[in-house]
Amino acid sequence: MKPLKPLDEALADLLTRAVPLGDAETVTSFDADGRVLAHDCVSALQVPPEDNSSMDGYAVRCADVPSAGVVLPVSQRIPAGSAGDALAPGTAARIFTGAPVPAGADAILMQEDCEALPGAADGLGQVRINTVPKSGQWIRRAGEDITRGAVVLSAGTRLTPAELGLAASIGLHQLQVARRPRVALFSTGDELVMPGEVPPEQMRPGAIYNSNRFFLRAMLLRLGCEVTDFGIVPDRREATIDALRTASAAHDLILTSGGVSVGEEDHIKPAVEALGTLELWQLAMKPGKPFAYGQIPRSGNDDSGAAHFMGLPGNPVSSFLTFALLVRPFVLRLQGVKDVAPQSIAARADFAWPKADKRREFLRVRHNAAGGLDLFHNQSSGVLTSAAWGDGVVDNPAGQTIAADDTVRFIAFAELLS
Known part of the structure; x- marks a missing residue:
């Protein structure tokens, strides 16, 4: 009897076979959540584009405020989205969050530390400054977030809402992403019944509802796959061969649950071997011992390649965990994700x-x-x-x-x- 295969060794073996699909497609940044970047995102600008205020308040020259209580005339008002004039010595500028810091100013005072006063003929008034500013305070420096020419997001990144916002911040409204893996999913076993087809009180002896099909499909969809559900394949060798042959023609991965043992009613092994190659592994993990990997050549020309095959155990928790620990990283690697290990x-x-x-x-x-x-x-x-x-x-x-x-x-x- 072969020794049990360690889980880490099995995963490393699988990942060497998970050659990224290579195809890319363009989607809007609105529609890219969960997709995997096919190319680096390089910034054509710096963020922020110029020094700007991180507070509502007043822009000043520190030299003009040597002590608390100084009163300065307000020379201009700078809302976000507009640029002010150079700050005249001995004056303050009313400024708002996100507005560019005027030339000559070297600090921002929060409005809570100031007192607006009436006074100047131009209607902007004066301001009493109740604290001594420090040079650079409340100023966001140009390029402190992103520098021009920087790789902001790397190929192989699986996009999250934060990263979509980051892409938008450098002006990217479209992104090149890996195409979705095409996965064929089917179950084997004459004992399986689909919920909704037979009410519980009419279930025949030995029948069970097909729970694996539901969580496997949901997990594949969460990984960004396009899933074709082939349903329940009867426990007959020819039916299994036909299903595998059809599935291999247009899919990157065929995923099954159950039937990967060597019993008389387990037809997955001989069916896959009739069409391609198969390796049966006994994994040193519990739950989840039996696992199968193989490849089924696609019909057609010599460049059509082969579909990957993975057979999971039939017990639901075994199937659930072998998917999470082996299939999930494999599918992510097909999309070009480099770091596929779950964090503990x-x-x-x-x-x-x-x-x-x-x-x-x-x-x-x-x-x-x-x-x-x-x-x-x-x-x-x-x-x-x-x-x-x-x-x-x-x-x-x-x-x-x-x-x-x-x-x-x-x-x-x-x-x-x-």
Whole structure:
């Protein structure tokens, strides 16, 4: 019997095969949330474009305010979006947040530190300054955020709302992004029934509702994939071969759940091998031991390439976690994302796990009001309730027990599902 394959080794192996798709398309910055940049974004300007005020108040020369209580005439008013004149010595300029600092001014005073007074014939009045300014205070310097020619966002960045705002700040209304991976999804198993087709009270003996199809599709969509749902494929070899052949023609990845073992009713293995190549891995992780990777050549000319194939275990928690830990990084790498590893943090276990396992375990947990982690009472691979109840997993090394108050490694579902 082959030794179990460590999860990190399996992931590294998969990522060497995940050659980025290479195709790019143009979308508006409004529509690019979650997409992956295909090219660097280089700024053609500096941000801010000039020194500007970070407060509503008054622009002054520090030399004109040697002490608190100085009264200066207000020589001009500078709202955001307009440029003022050079500041005359011995005067102040009324200025608003975002407005360019006039030449000659070297500090901004908050309006709360000043008192507007009537006085000058031009109607702008005077201002009493109640604090001594420091040179440079409340001035945002030109280019302090972005310099001209800087790479603001790098190719391979998965865009978030903040990054879309950053792209807009340098004038980019369109972005070149990687095309969405095309994924074919289907389930195998005559025991599977779709919700809505048969009411619970009429379910035949041995039948189960197909839950995997729902969370796998949702996870693929969150990753920006275009998903074709092939439904439930009957447990017959020819039907499985036909489904795989059809799916390989127009998809980058074929994803299945169930049927990756070697039983008489498990037709995925011989079907994939009849069309292409397949590797079956026994992973050293719990839950989630059986996993399959292969390639199915597309019909047509020699340049048509091959579709990737991934077969996940049928137990729902196993399928859920193998997707999160293996399929998710693979799909992100297809889009050109470089850093695909989920981030873990140290956390306190408010539970005991006294029996070590030979496999690396992923225990479903959630945070409690005291800041520690509680353990779901049933860690079976078939109990999907544990994933809905929890807010993450403890990544527990093989052979490791856990005592209450131990520090453990926690991975949030927010990391694994984003």
